[in-house]
Amino acid sequence: MSHPQIAPNLPYHPSGDQRFAQLDQTMAYYKHEPTALIQILHAAQHSFGYLAPDVLRYIATAMKLPLAHVYGVTTFYNFFSIVPRGKYQIMVCTGTTCHVRGAATVVERLGQQLGVKEHETTKDGLFSLHTARCIGACALAPAITVGDDVYGKLTPDKVPKFCQKDLKKYA
Amino acid sequence: MNKITLTIDGKQCTGTAGQTILEIAHANGIAIPTLCYMKNLSPWGGCRMCIVEIGGSPKAVPSCATPATDGSTVVTQNDRLTHLRKLTLELLFSERNHICPICPMNKGDCDLQQNGYKFGIDAIRYPYLYPTLPVDLTGKFLGLDHNRCILCTRCVRTCDEVEGVHTLDIGNRGVKNQIVVDLNTTFGTSTTCTNCGACVSACPTGALFDKNAAFHGPLTKCRQVRTTCTECAVGCGLVVYTKENRIVDVFGDNDSPVNHGHLCSRGRYETWAVKRNRITTPLVRKNGQLVPVSWDEALQTIRKETGKMLTQNKGLLVSGKLTNEVAGTLAHLQSQVGHIGMYVAEHEAALCSEPVFTGDAFQRITDADAIIVLGAEPSRLQGVVAARIRTAVRKRGAKLVILNARTSDLDSYADIVAHVVSVERAFWKRVGETLQGAQRPVLLYGPNAMTPLGITAMEKLIKLFENGNGPAVVGIPTTTNALALAGAGIAAVDNVAQWLTSGPLRAVHIVAADETDGGAKILRDREVVGLLKGFNYVVVQAAYESRLTELAQVVLPSLVWSEKSGTVTNFEGRELLLRPVMPPRGQARDDKMILESVFA
Ligand code: SF4
Ligand code: SF4
Ligand code: SF4
Ligand code: FES
Ligand code: FES
DSSP, X not given: OOOOOOOTTOOOOTTSOHHHHHHHHHHHHTTTXXXXXXXXXXXXXXXXXXXXXXXXXXXXXXXXXXHHHHHHHHHHSTTOOSSOOOSEEEEEEOSHHHHHTTHHHHHHHHHHXXXXXXXXXXXXXXXXXXXXXXXXXXXXXXXXXXXTEEEOOOOGGXXXXXXXXXXXXXX | OOEEEEEETTEEEEEETTOBHHHHHHHTTOOOOOSSOOTTSOXXXXXXTTEXXXXXXXXXXXXXXXXXXXXXXXXXXXXXXXXXXXXXXHHHHHHTTOOGGGOTTXXXXXXXXXXXXXTTOOSOSSOOOOOOOOEEOOSSSEEEEGGGOXXXXXXXXXXXXXXXXXXXXXXXXXXXXXXXXXXXXXXXXXXXXXXXXXXXXXXXXXXXXXXXXXXXXXXXGSEEEEEEOOSSTTOOEEEEEEETTEEEEEEEOTTOTTXXXXXXXXIIIITTSSOOOBOOSOEEEETTEEEEOOHHHHHHHHHHHHTTSOGGGEEEEEETTOOHHHHHHHHHXXXXXXXXXXXXXXXXXXXXXXXXXXXXXXXXXXXXXXXXXXXXXXXXXXXXXXXXXXXXXXXXXXXXEEEOSSOOGGGGGOSEEESSOOOOHHHHHHHHHHHTTOSSEEEEEOGGGGSHHHHHHHHHHHHHTTTSOXXXXXXXXXXXXXXXXXXXXXEEESOHHHHHHHSOOOEEEEEEETOTTTTGXXXXXXXXXXXXXXXXXXXXXXXXXOHHHHXXXXXXXXXXXXXXXXXXXXXXOOEEEEOOOSOXXXXXXXXXXXXXXXXX
């Protein structure tokens, strides 16, 4: 995920956190229409990294939506996270081609190397481990993405070296 | 409305276009099993118990969510449908941990179990999932055991569509689906749940349950009595379930023309599920201590002390919760007691001075497209009215203007909220614009509208409607039966200290009835405590012990709501019946009877 940019010239937000000012602007752009909730959650996750209870409460109050409804929508979609996520999202493709080429073992070994299970975040807060269905790089199977970068032909036995070399670039 | 005719199980059935197959079947006496369907809620179509076949097509459709079409042929019962329904039930049983013998709804109160029996389910063909799920017992009155939830969303829809707060929803996805409270918190820490208990009434299983009713045996085995809630001026219909003269549970009466089954936490729980110390015998102060005595002794003591007093030295200060029948007795006592007053809330005396009842007020609020709340606090005082306001705003887009000193949850739904009524022109212009074009406006006002500022605001509001449909002006008192008692000639007193000093009073008899605080609210004014201490004689007639009884020379035990008979008049002017649910506790007696024997 690319790093969120906070637009300059936003009105000062009383919380002292300009990301809320940005969120205000997004909600205003959608005229606080309840049907735009997903777009707004999207924008909020983009700037906050994840959707903490305070952020959800802020959105619910501003949009006059019930808290439980906002929670229900947020947790319906895998894309949204209500727990802190790492700076970079590692997506291991488990689509058919990658699966055949050993994606399951890739997930397992990556997890071992990073000391996390799926959906968890490394202690240093750098990476979160996820799986995805076909990322459209079948020719490079098994494929993974780290943030916006794609890595191909990452067979299970290449995982340790990948962690020691390639992932270090993100530190 | 277009009439349609269809054939259901070979029977000619008529209904109106837009009705679902299930509604028409039910209306024509054809039973279709259901689980997630609930009358008066939007259809969900999730459980598939109500499946039917249409026009010979083998595709089974949920009848609760399928509009009926003219001329169609519907089959609700056949071997295949029974087979599918059995599979549905088995899936439901296998998904969570339905250990019936330890469930509060065991033996008759659970729709899932009843359907299981009905369909003869004795073994489950699917593997049990045995999920690990939490139980939330943090709620003040209710519990939620996720192990027994079938995700029918009846609670979610009730909370959203009836109480209007939408505390509940479904969180997560797929097998991880779970009912969530707010942002996945507990009932105990919910910021939106009003404890109305409607979700519990709606739940078909033992997932949501009333903590005080759990494990007291099935409600189906209880005696049921219909009576009226006397906690506020709405007068909701209640169905009280009792066993061995003990209240097991209280639900709203679906047949009540007032609340149609819905209640607030006061009527649903506060009157019985909260522990209070009942006064069970007459008490007389001897050497500074209140000691239990017989009724005869208590009455004699009162007579000895006050019998020789002049009429003008005696005062009778009564609660506005008394029945119309007690009001009749009080009217007769005017010749023997110099001062009779009814203590009411602040500014409420003015509201009672010309009691106005708005016939179909409740329905008007329900149908309103603009609601103005002026000096009233429905959220705190008349929960069922607040629920109607919320749903009018949230479901039908009604405008809401709140002019009230205190904040409440209703503020968050309002178009305009003002805690101090402004006299600014711009403000009133904004109010005018908000209310413009309203076809069915309602102006709901409470005691706090009776201040000079409130009255100015009321005049301005009514003026705003000069050129359109005028609002239904609905006064709602804080005190249950204050309007009717005032109408019967009993003066409303909102300044008790002033009333106590206005005449040459020496003895005062206070009738607190079954006020849950024992009538102690009049002591909030410190001056009243001092004045009462200075009186020669204070008699307190009440159901519950309180700081007020501590100031009395004689205490007389009276009945609580569930023991009373008689009538009260609600804010619409409806006379509503109280039926005794159980016999009087201890030596408690009816207020009317006590007054007659004291002042005989
Ligand atoms: S008690 Fe009432 S407000 Fe609370 S969750 Fe249940 S229905 Fe909603
Ligand atoms: S708690 Fe009860 S009403 Fe709510 S979804 Fe579960 S079973 Fe249905
Ligand atoms: S709204 Fe009033 S009458 Fe109805 S249940 Fe609540 S307190 Fe009782
Ligand atoms: S299956 Fe992995 S990229 Fe298509
Ligand atoms: S009752 Fe119709 S689908 Fe549940």
